[in-house]
Amino acid sequence: MTETETPRRPRAIAVFSQKGGVGKTTTASNIAVALAAAGKEVILMDLDSQGNVMSSFCGQPAPLVGAYDFLVEAVSFAETWKRMPFANLSIIPATKALAGMELEFASFEKPQFALRDRLASVSTEADYIIIDCPPALGLLPVNALVAASSVIIPVQCEPFAHDGLINTLYSINKIQSNLNPGLTVHSFLLTMISGEDITRKMAAIIRREFGPRVYATEISRAPEVAAAAARDVPLTVFDPDCLALIGYVGFVAEFLARERSMKDVPADMSAGAPEQVAGAAAPPDILEFNEMVFARLRKWKQALEKQDAPSFIEDSVPSRLAKAGVLSASAPPWPETEGEQAPI
Numbered sequence: 001m002t003e004t005e006t007p008r009r010p011r012a013i014a015v016f017s018q019k020g021g022v023g024k025t026t027t028a029s030n031i032a033v034a035l036a037a038a039g040k041e042v043i044l045m046d047l048d049s050q051g052n053v054m055s056s057f058c059g060q061p062a063p064l065v066g067a068y069d070f071l072v073e074a075v076s077f078a079e080t081w082k083r084m085p086f087a088n089l090s091i092i093p094a095t096k097a098l099a100g101m102e103l104e105f106a107s108f109e110k111p112q113f114a115l116r117d118r119l120a121s122v123s124t125e126a127d128y129i130i131i132d133c134p135p136a137l138g139l140l141p142v143n144a145l146v147a148a149s150s151v152i153i154p155v156q157c158e159p160f161a162h163d164g165l166i167n168t169l170y171s172i173n174k175i176q177s178n179l180n181p182g183l184t185v186h187s188f189l190l191t192m193i194s195g196e197d198i199t200r201k202m203a204a205i206i207r208r209e210f211g212p213r214v215y216a217t218e219i220s221r222a223p224e225v226a227a228a229a230a231r232d233v234p235l236t237v238f239d240p241d242c243l244a245l246i247g248y249v250g251f252v253a254e255f256l257a258r259e260r261s262m263k264d265v266p267a268d269m270s271a272g273a274p275e276q277v278a279g280a281a282a283p284p285d286i287l288e289f290n291e292m293v294f295a296r297l298r299k300w301k302q303a304l305e306k307q308d309a310p311s312f313i314e315d316s317v318p319s320r321l322a323k324a325g326v327l328s329a330s331a332p333p334w335p336e337t338e339g340e341q342a343p344i
């Protein structure tokens with residue numbers, strides 16, 4: 001890098017909704033994996049003390065350091081993230097200590113800016129930092145929204161979805177006006193879509209009201225999501241061909257196309273779609289893109305199956321290895337450091 005070159009900064013994308021249980025964690029995890037499969041270097045940061053992100057990654061042991069330690073400046077950025085077995089993907093996990101972070105912020109001079117300021121000084125080759133937020137509007141999600149350049153809002157199409165979305169947009173508007181004028185609403189992503197009448201009606205209402213800000217791709221409700229979670233594997237790897245996953249890969253294709261054509265979006269969230277930059281790169285050839293991503297996801301699945309063939313889907317990898325006496329129940333199924341085993 002020459003002196004005139006500025007270091008590449010990763011784009012921080014918050015996955016946020018004030019409403020609980022709408023698919024934030026499922027979305028954050030699966031788009032992180034799909035982006036990694038698309039060749040982007042991704043860091044997935046868990047800012048929810050429930051810690052659900054890590055538990056869906058192949059039974060990784062309870063992490064000792066994570067987002068909390070990074071926020072309180074106890075560790076450097078490089079000590080915070082953990083390489084996943086899948087190429088291009090790292091996780092900054094949530095540890096139990098994160099549950100006390102909201103109280104600890106009281107001693108910070110500028111608590112809303114803690115994450116933004118910490119990230120400003122890090123050096124990383126990552127293209128994206130995807131941040132999974134807890135529900136409600138505490139200081140942790142505020143930190144995510146202040147540090148992020150864009151936010152993705154999952155919307156579960158059920159009776160209170162519209163109210164939840166309006167509350168979420170109101171909060172985001174406040175953040176834009178007072179704390180982060182550069183924050184753009186990337187998209188609303190409709191999740192857990194089923195054939196039920198109420199779901200379809202809510203989806204139609206939200207599309208009518210918010211138009212092109214709602215991504216064309218929808219995430220289907222699929223039993224494989226729970227099955228994947230129960231087996232500690234991201235859906236994207238558990239069953240690359242299931243309907244919900246096809247949705248997440250389609251979403252990532254749309255996301256990347258929108259990223260390429262996005263220019264500063266007006267702070268007014270009710271405005272139309274992000275403007276297209278004249279001469280912006282054309283969207284990728286979608287068939288070629290899908291072929292590349294699905295091929296990599298299937299390769300990852302096969303590699304995991306080989307770890308403990310033949311019944312990968314019967315049980316989680318670590319617990320099966322433990323049962324077979326290969327691994328103690330608490331031992332990590334994956335190498336602690338990247339160097340010991342190349343990512344698949």
Ligand SMILES: Nc1ncnc2c1ncn2[C@@H]1O[C@H](COP(=O)(O)OP(=O)(O)OP(=O)(O)O)[C@@H](O)[C@H]1O
Nearest residue numbers: 020021022023024025026135192220221222225244
């Ligand atoms: N497409 C889907 N099909 C079926 N179940 C799903 C789907 N997406 C998410 N779920 C399930 O819905 C529940 C809530 O999902 P998730 O944990 O992603 O939501 P969340 O918004 O992160 O919740 P919280 O607000 O508690 O953090 C989980 O049990 C998850 O497995």
Ligand SMILES: [Mg+2]
Nearest residue numbers: 024025048052
């Ligand atoms: Mg969650």
